[in-house]
Amino acid sequence: MKLLSLAVAAVACLAPLASGQRLMEKLGRGVVAVRSSNTDVFVSWRLLGLDPDGIAFNLYRATNNGSPVKLNGAAINGGTNYVDRTANLGQPNTYTVRPVVDGKEQAVGGTFTLPANKATEPVVRIPIRGGDPIKFVWVGDLDGDGEYDFVLDRQASPQLLEAYRSDGTFLWRVNMGPNSQQQNNISPGSAANNLGHWDGVTVYDFDSDGRAEVAVRIANGVTFGDGQKFTHGNDNEQFIAILDGKTGALRARAQIPTDYISDGPVAARFGVGYLDGERPSLVTYMKNRQKSGDFNLMMAAWNFDGKALKMQWKWLRGNQDAPDGHNTRIIDVDGDGRDEIHEIGFTLNPDGKVRYLLGPQGIVHGDRFHIAKMDPGHAGLQVFGVQQRNPSGLLEYYYDATEGRIIWRHSASGETDIGRGMVGDIDPTQPGMEVWSFSGVYNGPSNKLTVADATQAPWPHLGLFWDGDILMELYNDGKIEKWNWKAPTTSKNTPRLLAISKYGAQNTHGPNPGFHGDILGDWREEVIVVSPENDELIIFTTDQPTDIRLYTLAHNPAYRNAMTLKGYVQSHHVDYFIGQGMSKPPRPNIQYVG
Numbered sequence: 001m002k003l004l005s006l007a008v009a010a011v012a013c014l015a016p017l018a019s020g021q022r023l024m025e026k027l028g029r030g031v032v033a034v035r036s037s038n039t040d041v042f043v044s045w046r047l048l049g050l051d052p053d054g055i056a057f058n059l060y061r062a063t064n065n066g067s068p069v070k071l072n073g074a075a076i077n078g079g080t081n082y083v084d085r086t087a088n089l090g091q092p093n094t095y096t097v098r099p100v101v102d103g104k105e106q107a108v109g110g111t112f113t114l115p116a117n118k119a120t121e122p123v124v125r126i127p128i129r130g131g132d133p134i135k136f137v138w139v140g141d142l143d144g145d146g147e148y149d150f151v152l153d154r155q156a157s158p159q160l161l162e163a164y165r166s167d168g169t170f171l172w173r174v175n176m177g178p179n180s181q182q183q184n185n186i187s188p189g190s191a192a193n194n195l196g197h198w199d200g201v202t203v204y205d206f207d208s209d210g211r212a213e214v215a216v217r218i219a220n221g222v223t224f225g226d227g228q229k230f231t232h233g234n235d236n237e238q239f240i241a242i243l244d245g246k247t248g249a250l251r252a253r254a255q256i257p258t259d260y261i262s263d264g265p266v267a268a269r270f271g272v273g274y275l276d277g278e279r280p281s282l283v284t285y286m287k288n289r290q291k292s293g294d295f296n297l298m299m300a301a302w303n304f305d306g307k308a309l310k311m312q313w314k315w316l317r318g319n320q321d322a323p324d325g326h327n328t329r330i331i332d333v334d335g336d337g338r339d340e341i342h343e344i345g346f347t348l349n350p351d352g353k354v355r356y357l358l359g360p361q362g363i364v365h366g367d368r369f370h371i372a373k374m375d376p377g378h379a380g381l382q383v384f385g386v387q388q389r390n391p392s393g394l395l396e397y398y399y400d401a402t403e404g405r406i407i408w409r410h411s412a413s414g415e416t417d418i419g420r421g422m423v424g425d426i427d428p429t430q431p432g433m434e435v436w437s438f439s440g441v442y443n444g445p446s447n448k449l450t451v452a453d454a455t456q457a458p459w460p461h462l463g464l465f466w467d468g469d470i471l472m473e474l475y476n477d478g479k480i481e482k483w484n485w486k487a488p489t490t491s492k493n494t495p496r497l498l499a500i501s502k503y504g505a506q507n508t509h510g511p512n513p514g515f516h517g518d519i520l521g522d523w524r525e526e527v528i529v530v531s532p533e534n535d536e537l538i539i540f541t542t543d544q545p546t547d548i549r550l551y552t553l554a555h556n557p558a559y560r561n562a563m564t565l566k567g568y569v570q571s572h573h574v575d576y577f578i579g580q581g582m583s584k585p586p587r588p589n590i591q592y593v594g
Contacts, residue, residue: 022274022337022557023208024049026592028146029097029110030552032520035089035120036543042122044081044521044542045097045110049555049588056100057109059084064091064116075100078547080522092116110147121503122543124520127168130535132156135194136566137514137528137537140203140212142171142245148519149245150528150537151203151214153194157181161201161216163225163248168537172248177221179235179265187289190219190238190265197326199566202270206242206280207306210594213251214243215282215304217268224250236265240284242304252309256286259316260296263288271565273330274557275301275350277337281312285328285343297324299341301352313352321359322346326568329371331558331575333381333401337589339561344369344385347404356404363397364390370423371401371558372573374433375445376582381575382407384435384444386421396421396437398444408447410439422460422571424472425579427485433579436460441488456488462516463571465524466497468546470579473497475527477511480540498540505529505538512569517562518553522546525553525572550578555588 029045036042043059056075059082060068071084087093094113099106132154142149147166154160159180163171182189185196193200193216200217207213218241220232225248230241238256243249260266266286275281282302287295297317303310317324323345332339338350345363347355369385381401387394395418397409421437423444432445437460441451451457462475467482474481474494478501481494489495500506508514508530515528520541527540553559553574562572576585 022278022588022590023280023593024555024557024560024588024590025141025205026146026210026594027141027552027554030147030520031095031097031110031112032124032541033093033095033112033114034122034124034541034543035114035118036083036122037120039085039089041084041087041089041093041095041114042081042543042545043084043095043112046522046552047080047549049551049590050592051099051551052101054101058098058100058105060096060098061087062094062096063088065094068096079545079549081545083545087114089118090116122498122540123503123505124539124541126150126164126166126537126539128152128164128535128537129162129170130533132160132534133508134514134530134534135509136199136201137508138201138203138214139515139517139519139563140205140214140245141210142203142212144211149212151201152514152537153201155194157183159183159192159194161214161248163214163245164537171246172225174216174225174243174248175223176218177223179219179221187264188267190235191217191222193217193268195267197269197567198267199270200268202272202282202564202566203245204272204280204282204564205593206282206304208279208593209306212245213304214245214248215270216241216243217256217270218253219265224248236261238265240282240302240309242309252304252307254302254309254311256284257298257300257311257314259298260288263290263296266296266298269328269565269567271328271330272561273301273339273341273350274561275312275338279303283328283330283341285324287324297322299348299352315348315352315354320346320354320357322354322357323359323364323366325366325369327368327570328565328567329369330561330565331371331381333371335380339557342369342371342383342401347401358399358404358406361404361406362390362392362394363387367419367568368421368570370421370571370573372423372433373575373577374398374423374435376432376577378445382444384421384423386418386437388417388419389415391415395439396435398435398447412439420460422458422463423573424463424571425470426458426472426483428471428580429485431581432577451488453488455490458483458494461511462569464516464527466542467544468548470548470582472579475513475516478505478507478529480527500527500529500538500540503538503540504531505540506532516569517572518559523548523550523553550585551588555590557588557590
């Protein structure tokens with residue numbers, strides 16, 4: 001399923017920051033090379049969001065520190081990948097990409113060295129310190145070189161945060177202190193993070209200086225990466241800290257509001273959104289439990305300008321019929337360039353005021369929901385959500401993301417916990433995306449049941465773009481799978497492309513990887529898992545050629561926001577339709593930092 005008509009989504013040159021133009025990472029080419037057979041090397045690199053139309057590339061190989069040799073004849077103007085079938089794999093080979101603009105070769109765009117006698121595997125291995133189990137991995141450019149570095153947690157007591165450069169060089173460690181030792185996943189300690197659907201950490205360039213910071217929820221007793229210790233007299237009072245990405249030192253902090261402190265500390269989920277359309281904000285979802293068993297919910301947004309961290313707004317749920325769940329989505333749904341904040345049962349505008357509530361429409365708590373361009377023939381974005389024991393028997397529903405208007409719903413008798421739901425284009429015969437949980441596969445835009453036997457539906461876990469076509473693949477508990485829309489088999493026997501266990505890798509928590517997203521090579525996605533000893537980040541990256549050309553998903557604003565969010569791990573989505581018959585994606589309205 002080739003899509004040769006997809007052109008580069010780009011603008012011809014950089015311009016001064018315009019109103020509504022987001023400042024985003026100035027990424028490098030993300031060059032990556034893996035041995036794809038006994039004789040072949042697959043090399044891939046990024047097309048950037050602001051690359052000029054018509055950009056092409058030359059690829060060079062230097063063997064054992066020798067002189068670079070150009071591998072391609074005509075400049076590469078299709079998919080940003082290449083299969084090298086002539087390398088001496090008994091020697092180290094360094095691959096270099098150079099852009100070609102208007103027929104003129106530009107400066108080096110990025111390099112990657114494939115070691116001698118590298119194993120045949122679609123894997124990049126990053127050595128790290130051994131230690132306690134890892135749950136989450138975050139990515140961000142900590143050192144300003146244009147490539148993604150790693151921040152990870154250690155599930156120890158006290159808990160730890162560690163940072164590594166993209167090559168595995170250790171940068172720093174934060175000890176979360178005695179208030180991280182209470183690790184109940186409903187009411188964790190005031191400095192305990194990464195439990196259940198709480199993360200309390202994210203990584204982003206909040207002050208737009210070209211280097212990412214780390215935002216983390218802290219309390220008394222935390223020791224930062226430079227050895228400085230944070231002390232505060234009240235263990236229940238909590239703060240948001242902004243840490244220097246290179247050193248782990250404290251750059252700024254602000255106290256979390258104490259509206260609900262009588263019920264103890266709040267647990268938190270963190271993410272990033274552009275609430276003014278230009279600069280990033282930290283968005284926080286914070287809860288604690290009342291003695292009655294009910295939960296307080298507070299959401300707030302924060303801005304870091306390089307010196308001070310300030311709260312922009314605070315929203316308290318109180319007695320509003322605003323159901324929440326285990327995921328936050330931060331995405332612009334009305335097209336004004338500013339992001340809205342979405343929970344499974346309500347949406348807040350960029351100023352923190354309610355846009356719409358879904359509770360009055362019969363929505364209650366649920367585990368998962370997705371916002372994407374599911375219907376390419378209809379304006380705006382759409383949402384698919386699932387329910388947990390809805391008294392009305394509601395199982396799943398589909399609605400307009402701009403207005404919160406429910407378009408269709410599926411119900412059954414009795415209360416049922418629908419733990420998972422998924423969306424993506426997995427059937428090229430139907431327009432738009434499919435949606436599914438455990439009642440068959442439906443076409444989202446038409447509500448047409450296309451696979452009635454629920455056992456033949458793919459397992460609704462994570463989507464992953466991996467192979468050479470434009471349909472979505474699946475990541476299911478350590479397996480990359482390709483659902484066969486022509487002849488569906490049971491979900492337990494979905495055709496498998498690979499299993500991570502074959503390569504000595506394991507998930508970081510349950511069926512989930514530490515991270516998934518587009519961080520290397522072309523537009524397809526990577527999965528970060530770990531070795532059994534937790535001394536290696538094992539990054540699965542595709543080894544399949546494609547002529548489909550898309551700018552890196554990380555330069556799509558909706559997708560990049562999603563990369564900052566955890567909770568119950570869910571698929572990331574761009575803000576345009578990606579699938580069979582797609583149109584050329586609109587160019588991102590962004591400007592690079594620096």
